[in-house]
Amino acid sequence: MESNNTFKIASIYIGTVIGAGFASGQEIMQFFTRYGIHGLYGILVASLLFSLVGSFILWKVYRYQIQSYDQLIEPVLGHTVGKMIEGLLSLLLLSGYCIMLAGSGALFQQQFGLPKLSGILVMSFVTFIIFLFSIRGLAWINMVVVPILFIGIMSMGIWVIFSCGFTLSNEVGSTFNVYTGNWITSALLYVSYNSIGATVVMCSLLPLISSPNAALRGGVLGGMGLGLLAMFLLLPTLILYTDINGVEIPMMAIASKLGSSMQIGYGILLWFAMLTTAIADGFVLIQTIEKHLLGRHIWHCLFFCIAAIPLANIGFKTLVNALYPMFGYMGIGVALLFVFKR
Template sequence: MSEDFKNIFKIASVYTGTILGAGFASGQEITQFFVVYGPQSIYGLAVSSILFALIGMVVLNKIYKRKIRSYDQYVTPLVGKRAERFIEMLVCLFMLSSFCVMVAGSGAILYEKFGVAKEFGIAVMVISCLIVFLFDAKGVVAINGILTPIMLTGIVFLGGYILIFKDTDVISLANAAHKAAYNWCTSSLVYVSYNTLTIIVIMTALYPLLTNRKVAVLGGMTGGMALGCIAFILWGVLLMFYSDILPYEIPFLHIVMKKGKVVELIYIFILYCAMFTTAVSSGFGFLNRAVHWIKINKTLCIFLFCGLSVPLAQIGFSNMVKNIYSVFGYLGMFMVVLILFDGIREFASNRKG
């Protein structure tokens, strides 16, 4: 296996693992942002998939070309120093929220499935993340490189199994409980936007893997395409069972519970891995910026961050997905527009060069 292929694989794994968290793999995000709009929401999924691939390509291309190693080096030229400070605060707040969403999800799944106290699941997730944080960027890349392929394979298998051996042909979209945005187009943009806030921070830490421009472009494109494929599979399953999953914080778990114990346990493992990878990526991004701001020992910051995140995770998983994610999504649209226009300009300069 060539070095370039290994780096493309690592980059795509980190990209996919960052987004493929509890909200995604559980079905909450796909339900809230797409399924509630019925069959036509497939167009929103297509838009999101294309945007994820484009954003991955243009961001990593610029990081490689400009030798960018930190978030502020990427954002400041786009928006200026004053606006960069505000956006950085926004991104840090989102990454903290995202970390807490993943931690809350770990407590929710153990409680709903095994009746274990949510506090126990939260504590296990936080301690696991703390251990990875102590290994810095190498730990984040290693965990994503191991778990992301397992998650992708597992979700493709489970989704395909449910769609092939479905026991219902009824699609019910009545009485939707919540609208994350006003229509499928706006909703897809919100979905991409709030994820982009975290992606930039994580990608700037991947500069050592960008050995050439091809690795940067293909790594981003592959990660975005993988996300799109998984999203389409989950969307098909959730749309088919929509009327049955409304009351549940983890919709996909409710579906697989009907398919036998083995299938259910496989999914629980995949979901927990998804929570773990996104918690690690979001927490790592927050810690990098926090240490840069407050200038304290990173190990001390890691312990303080993990300890303080525990009470914040008590808010509840589905409440965070519905409220926090949508708010940050609208705020992040500004960044998506800037990134895409700037990326097109960078690609144009490459062609001229």
């Protein structure tokens, strides 16, 4: 039973982080591929940090019986400031959910030739059904989807290696990011950037954490899984960097080189990655809503999913450019709160 919960926790951790930016390869390109072979070292550092952060957060959740992120914030910042931060976190969770809906719309439009609204509505409907089952739905969908993502992403990486050979593009590493400086600081920023959603979601996983060992193993397994996935995204982008540099969805561009069926298949994988992140963000926000509003769970879920649709119509790129940097700054603050709590 405990081993099953460990896998559930790790799957939710991975599913929360591996959203559109991760699975598309864009985040890997920005944070690691640009450093060439040194990007491999960056992935190893990030994997270790993900394991440490995940284990530490989950252990804290079990140790102090934390059931929601407000129980983390208010004891440290006080009631007034804590409520302000909770409000901002709720806004960011709503934004994250809307970004995944918008991403689904963009994917349906660009890759499958369907109306953008159809992609938004499909994502909204599927998440609504899963939200009805609360944490059981969150755990089940991640246990099903995360292994599929592993198989798909690793298969793509292996296919590229065998098709193109393990020869890195001579352009890799020629352009360095002046904001991140080097692969070490880039790895640190990457983990911080992704810590906000993971931290907030893991604050809601107490029912799944049966012991301190389950917490530690779940964090380590999740961190190692993220590192392995990142490695199999990094290798194809290193090999084909010259061809995909500047492309909005690098992994989709790589898939198109391997045939139309592979492109469609990876489009489906990318949609699943968006789904896991959308569910994680929405699940926590619905829990927050239910603490303040009376009513049946089904109506809260329905209201939330319908209210998010107009916001998702703003557009994927617009939402990402405007809101993703905020997640990075908030991630640092929330991580520090966990370090200094009690």
